[in-house]
Amino acid sequence: MPKIKTNRGAAKRFKRNAAGTFKRNASHRRHILTKKSTKRMRHLRGPKALHKSDVKSAQRMIPYC
Template structure:
């Protein structure tokens, strides 16, 4: 049986932490920034953990990292 293929889009956007949780970047922070408040833009920096219900789907999309 051949190897399973990862979803390349998901593999680029999500990564595993040391404890096995999934990490993601926050959305809506790349353009049309003039109408967004400084607080909102600041909170879009950095990463966040993926919720548990979505992590199950990610395990199927990126099987090699799981």
């Protein structure tokens, strides 16, 4: 049986941790930063967990991580 191809876009966006959950980066941090408050940017800085409803599709896209 052939290997399953990894979705390269998903592999660049999500990383699986030891617990089996996926971490992701926050959106809205690329441009038009002047109107966003410092507090808002600070909260967007750290890694976030992928929502539980999206985990199944992420596992399908990244089978070997």
